[in-house]
């Protein structure tokens with residue numbers, strides 16, 4: 001396959017994977033089961049890896065760099081390694097202490113860039129404060145940048161060109177397409193403008209179809225910390241698709257949501273659960289009440305999170321093809 005064709009498959013779902021259009025008539029939203037969809041995709045990816053190996057090539061290889069002792073980051077990296085194993089991707093984790101200098105980290109990335117057995121490199125976020133995240137991401141070879149965080153991949157992606165795109169936005173894109181809702185000409189609101197999540201999600205929502213990549217063609221608005229609350233409500237009340245990636249529990253409430261909207265919750269917050277006297281994971285959306293108004297809704301946990309890991313595996317397989325061609 002031509003290199004650009006391989007890359008074209010990166011930024012989105014192929015046209016053929018869009019299912020029938022859904023008309024909302026229910027009063028209770030359909031819950032988008034990210035875990036189930038993720039497991040289905042994992043099976044397909046496993047078959048893809050088997051084909052690569054059958055063709056006499058080595059299995060794709062993913063290496064994670066984990067700096068510091070953030071317990072959540074360690075769990076996320078472990079989950080990625082578990083997913084890799086399920087698919088047949090070989091994986092490795094390089095653990096570095098919190099006090100690792102930026103130069104030392106750049107040196108580690110460079111070693112992996114030059115290691116022909118490594119196809120995908122991820123540097124787990126967050127990094128300690130003394131390290132310039134973007135500088136580190138920019139040091140990852142573009143064809144091994146399976147997080148899609150480097151300026152070169154981000155630039156290509158923003159121009160609707162072939163690039164390795166970030167996993168969470170790809171996860172959101174895939175989940176929306178799988179609902180079968182019409183996105184063309186619809187109003188979409190993204191809450192949050194982070195460079196790795198909110199902004200690239202908005203890019204996918206607004207973009208047009210380009211080659212193999214299914215654009216969503218939605219009229220897209222980005223809301224952020226300086227959007228006044230009444231304006232946020234105004235935009236949300238007119239939104240057919242809402243993606244929230246802010247990390248504020250209950251930011252999106254039922255009265256703010258248009259009837260029949262599709263709600264994708266990317267937020268992750270740990271809040272105290274008074275009934276169980278322990279912490280629980282919640283998103284940005286008041287799930288119980290918003291699901292009475294929406295047509296589709298993702299839960300937290302079990303929505304976008306598991307799909308993010310799967311999209312990373314997909315990127316790693318694509319990277320292995322890029323690196324062996």
Ligand SMILES: Nc1nc2c(c(=O)[nH]1)N[C@@H](CN(C=O)c1ccc(C(=O)N[C@@H](CCC(=O)O)C(=O)O)cc1)CN2
Pocket residue numbers: 076077122123124125126147167168268281300301302303304305306307308309
């Ligand atoms: N280099 C990167 N760093 C970070 C990324 C990333 O994409 N690349 N994203 C997040 C963390 N993250 C993946 O790394 C991630 C977070 C959460 C989940 C997930 O599956 N969440 C579950 C709940 C898990 C739990 O119980 O804590 C869910 O939502 O169901 C997957 C990946 C920041 N860093």
